Amino acid sequence: MDYAVIVFDKNKVKPVATIGATTITMIGAPPMPGTILCKQGVTSGRTCGTMVSTSGPYFITTVGVLRGDSGAPVVEGTTLIGNQWITGGGTSITAIIADLGRIGGPGAGFHLTAWGLPEHPRPNSFSIQ
Template sequence: MNTIRLTVLTTAVVAASVAAGPAHAEPGVLMGGGSGIILDDYELCTLTTIGHDGAGRLVGLTAGHCAVLGDTIASEQDWGAGDLGRVVDVNDDLDYAVIEFDPAKVTPVRQVGGTVITGIGAYPEQGGVVCENGRSTGFDCGIVWGHLGDRILNQTCSRPGDSGGPVTAGDQLVGMNNGRVVGVAGLDMNVECVTATNPVHSPAYTHPITDILTAINTGGGPGTAFHPI
């Protein structure tokens, strides 16, 4: 009797194991252009984009003034997941930083909120419309005012924490949000954006993503030959 019971129990356990199938690993933290990031457990900024470079590394971009070389990166939405990567390059002239992510911990995505990034495009000319997605103000769109030196101004909402946010035209990444204009030639223009729905505020200033990627390619380090996911 005991032998029969043991045989039945063993058969049931094997059947249950076959029915359950192999265990699947949990997906990594979802990260994409517009995700809030925490640098060095302190600084809150926004991820511009994520993808792979020519060497197959999983890399992303954010604003350079947010970062110091070697800073750890965590997700604002999933801080408990711990360090997801590190800052491996910072450029002060074009105000960008390159992040190398751990592919075992991060799942790259094309869409965050209203932003979808499928490729790299040229910045629209004056009078065109671009959209921006920042961790502080979310997704909004505004008219392109034109160039101010090597920067381009637009009327999207930019508040602290939005730095690094993707600037898009349709589903093409065209720029990186670097801040808002507070004055030009001694003229005070510091009108803070309260909400993305209020168009009366100082314009945001941005760098074209093509200029940033050209600089990264010239350096030849992590991020070279980058393409979004």
């Protein structure tokens, strides 16, 4: 699988759920073919396309990317389904989280917190435990 875990100093980096035009509120598996997906790339910004297929932990889409977009979050609405690492190719976030749990270390136990949902006053944030 193609992913990396970066450990930030929580006293210096504030997690956010919105980057550009993309907000993440849930984590989910890749959807059925034909579903509209979008990614938020550093170079190309937000681009959208459709889910084509899956194979093991990987998925294929028509979402366009440019050089520098590798690692961009891929979402269905506000559900994070994976990361984009090549034009049309990505890795399922549920497979990445399962792999992190299996090997342990940084990133193991990753989940989204509930802050920012209607019953909570704070913005959504990511949490690594």
